[in-house]
Amino acid sequence: QRKPPATEEGWYALHDCRSIDWDAWREAPQRVRDRALSEGIGFLDAYEAVEDAEEGQTAVYTVMGHKADIMILHLRPTMGDLDAAERHFEQTEFAAFTEQEFSYVSVTEASGYTEKSREYFEGEVDDDSGLAQYIQARLHPDVPDDEFVCFYPMSKRRQPDQNWYDTSFEERAAHIKRHGDIGRTYGGDVNQMIAGSIGFDDWEWGITLWSDDMRHIKELLTEMRFDPSTSQFAEFGPFYVGRRFDPSELPAVLAG
Ligand code: 76R
Structure with missing residues (x-):
């Protein structure tokens, strides 16, 4: 009755x-800034090219507002890869000019709630x-x-x-x-990535949405707010909104 859904990570x-x-940053001598920029760009380029692991993805964004200035998103096959990525970044001269304001650890997740996904989880x-490929692309x-x-x-x-x-399956x-x-x-x-974080971080899921127009995201989330799955059951943490940039644009991002 109360059984948890099957999941795949x-x-x-x-x-x-x-x-x-x-x-x-403003006070640093030019040669220190140059080294920080080249190490920052080098790190981001290598990680976007996934030179550190078998597979995965990395992307970097500027963050709007006071919560942070940049967000680096890493997706990797193992938690060890993420650990290495975080520590490797800390070793760059660029990291010395940054403070980690927030981080979130999760794993992409597909669950067996829908009829179709149940067929997948039951090995049918x-x-x-197409279905298996769709789920693998989500993961x-x-x-x-x-x-x-x-x-x-x-x-x-x-509550x-x-x-x-406490609800039934x-x-x-x-x-x-x-x-x-x-x-x-x-x-x-809107493109989305649902990642589970029970046992990993302070909330139960991390939601990542992408769009070329933030109004689509606002509209989608507003519609979901009125849907019972959200209106009755969802609790939200802080929101981070960012804009993609290419590692080569780091000097412009830091020039402000
Ligand atoms: O195929 C289906 O019918 C459902 C597939 C599906 C699942 C299983 C799906 C589709 N989601 C699933 C699970 Mn989702 N999702 C969110 C949020 O802000 C909010 O109100 C909630 C944050 C958004 C915006 C979103 C978007 N989803 C989940 C789960 C796990 C539930 C569990 O296991 O208990 C969470 C927490 C969650 C939250 N979801 C979609 C979307 C979108 C845009 C889709 C359509 C997917 C597509 O187009 O392929």
């Missing part, structure tokens, strides 16, 4: 949000079927070229009268179906 994700110490589909996503990213952690509510974890599956029906109407306008 893919790549591990680290959202690494940093602020820049602008005073230290071939590996080369090993290509970070889209979209200009904007929106990241936030969330949990499902656990006496509104407890996601069937009830949760009905919620997820309606949730997915809304989500699919934004196909093409």
